[in-house]
Amino acid sequence: MDQKSQTVTGKDRYKSGVMEYRKMGYWEPDYEPKDTDIIACFRISPQDGVDPIEAAAAVAGESSTATWTVVWTDRLTAAEKYRAKAYRVDKVPNTDDQYFAYIAYDLDLFENGSIANLTASIIGNVFGFKPLKALRLEDMRLPVAYVKTFQGPATGIVVERERLDKFGRPLLGATVKPKLGLSGRNYGRVVYEALKGGLDFTKDDENINSQPFMDWRERFLYCMEAVNKAQAATGEIKGTYLNVTAATMEDMYERAEFAKELGSTIVMIDLVIGWTAMQSMAKWARRNNMILHLHRAGHSTYTRQKAHGVSFRVIAKWARLAGVDHIHAGTVVGKLEGDPATTKGYYDICRDEFTHQKLENGIFFDQPWASLNKMMPVASGGIHAGQMHLLLDLLGEDTVLQFGGGTIGHPMGIAAGATANRVALECMVLARNEGRDIVREGPDILNEAARTCTPLKQALDTWKDVTFNYTSTDAPDYAVTATAA
Numbered sequence: 078m079d080q081k082s083q084t085v086t087g088k089d090r091y092k093s094g095v096m097e098y099r100k101m102g103y104w105e106p107d108y109e110p111k112d113t114d115i116i117a118c119f120r121i122s123p124q125d126g127v128d129p130i131e132a133a134a135a136v137a138g139e140s141s142t143a144t145w146t147v148v149w150t151d152r153l154t155a156a157e158k159y160r161a162k163a164y165r166v167d168k169v170p171n172t173d174d175q176y177f178a179y180i181a182y183d184l185d186l187f188e189n190g191s192i193a194n195l196t197a198s199i200i201g202n203v204f205g206f207k208p209l210k211a212l213r214l215e216d217m218r219l220p221v222a223y224v225k226t227f228q229g230p231a232t233g234i235v236v237e238r239e240r241l242d243k244f245g246r247p248l249l250g251a252t253v254k255p256k257l258g259l260s261g262r263n264y265g266r267v268v269y270e271a272l273k274g275g276l277d278f279t280k281d282d283e284n285i286n287s288q289p290f291m292d293w294r295e296r297f298l299y300c301m302e303a304v305n306k307a308q309a310a311t312g313e314i315k316g317t318y319l320n321v322t323a324a325t326m327e328d329m330y331e332r333a334e335f336a337k338e339l340g341s342t343i344v345m346i347d348l349v350i351g352w353t354a355m356q357s358m359a360k361w362a363r364r365n366n367m368i369l370h371l372h373r374a375g376h377s378t379y380t381r382q383k384a385h386g387v388s389f390r391v392i393a394k395w396a397r398l399a400g401v402d403h404i405h406a407g408t409v410v411g412k413l414e415g416d417p418a419t420t421k422g423y424y425d426i427c428r429d430e431f432t433h434q435k436l437e438n439g440i441f442f443d444q445p446w447a448s449l450n451k452m453m454p455v456a457s458g459g460i461h462a463g464q465m466h467l468l469l470d471l472l473g474e475d476t477v478l479q480f481g482g483g484t485i486g487h488p489m490g491i492a493a494g495a496t497a498n499r500v501a502l503e504c505m506v507l508a509r510n511e512g513r514d515i516v517r518e519g520p521d522i523l524n525e526a527a528r529t530c531t532p533l534k535q536a537l538d539t540w541k542d543v544t545f546n547y548t549s550t551d552a553p554d555y556a557v558t559a560t561a562a
């Protein structure tokens with residue numbers, strides 16, 4: 078690889094015709110990114126015969142100012158400033174045909190506070206570019222000057238805990254099952270039982286909106302009746318994430334307003350509504366003192382495969398800027414994709430004040446969060462009480478642990494399922510606070526607690542053999558921390 082700059086200068090640079098991107102100024106190996114630059118790290122798989130540096134320069138070009146041929150109108154702009162600059166290309170460890178390309182973008186290329194604008198450049202045309210077999214956005218460094226143009230999480234972890242009056246332990250939730258088909262009244266029964274049994278939250282599933290079997294108003298009315306009754310029965314604050322995802326913004330606002338009118342503390346949206354809708358709902362949530370839960374429905378279509386798409390760590394960064402309060406971020410031990418080291422990186426992005434580069438967790442850059450609120454990561458998908466020690470150890474305290482099947486599938490009913498989870502959590506937090514090694518002693522701690530808690534004993538007996546041991550599709554490429562150039 079010829080690492081030297083080959084930028085053509087003088088009048089030859091603007092002669093009509095086609096010129097390699099690296100000659101047009103999109104490859105600048107001596108470039109030192111400015112503190113205010115946005116930096117992206119892409120995983121590039123060039124087509125056979127395409128030089129990786131030219132491929133990196135092409136990505137820089139297509140995601141900023143370039144087209145396939147020289148255009149003289151560049152000279153009407155501050156072209157040298159506006160060109161994105163690929164400045165570093167590294168072979169991906171343990172691969173033959175993949176490269177990490179680092180590209181710096183001047184801040185003036187982007188509109189303040191708009192994920193739609195950011196993504197139209199960074200993941201716009203460039204992912205279909207013919208000289209590349211595949212392209213993946215691995216990570217981004219967003220400068221403080223840019224972070225500060227976003228609202229950030231509407232409520233944040235600290236204020237959420239204050240509003241809920243719950244401290245010192247993860248929160249507990251459950252997704253109502255079956256996902257589809259319940260009537261409003263039966264749906265409300267599930268919510269009541271789960272909350273009364275000991276959970277803090279219940280949650281609509283990603284695909285429940287307003288179908289023939291249950292109009293959204295029915296769901297909201299019965300759910301809030303259940304929340305109020307469960308609060309009265311337990312003396313604790315309870316919530317249920319009412320999914321306001323709908324076809325139009327007007328519909329979403331109408332649903333969110335109704336949730337507020339009924340006294341809900343939280344509403345929910347799905348990632349599939351898109352970034353602009355998410356930002357609008359985040360602003361609505363801040364104006365209306367609501368917690369905003371994001372279900373990442375759809376993300377695996379482009380986050381899961383390592384060679385092509387966008388890493389979930391980037392989606393998590395965008396979501397924190399956009400302003401959601403909760404984000405599904407994986408469980409490690411449950412039914413859905415989640416390598417432990419990669420997942421730790423996602424959790425750090427949600428909860429850090431400053432995220433340090435940590436290649437072994439897939440974090441390519443230092444990322445300041447400039448006092449944006451923290452997002453609550455949500456662990457959900459095929460988890461049960463028997464994994465409580467692992468969940469607490471892997472995911473920490475500021476998280477929501479959500480057991481859908483692992484509450485509602487309990488042999489003695491939904492309230493018993495909820496009680497099993499609450500007792501499992503509280504005995505594990507107590508053991509941790511007493512200094513016990515919960516990873517090693519976890520199963521004993523649970524069995525001990527189950528001696529005086531029949532629901533927990535039944536949960537452990539029912540699900541004791543359930544594990545999901547499959548090879549991960551998205552483990553980090555680096556085993557130890559390397560120094561950034």
Ligand SMILES: O=C(COP(=O)(O)O)[C@H](O)[C@H](O)COP(=O)(O)O
Nearest residue numbers: 252373405413457458459480481482
């Ligand atoms: O319905 C569930 C979980 O139900 P259950 O607890 O019965 O498995 C959620 O949609 C998934 O957690 C989403 O996955 P992720 O959180 O990874 O986005």
Ligand SMILES: [Mg+2]
Nearest residue numbers: 252282283284
């Ligand atoms: Mg679901």
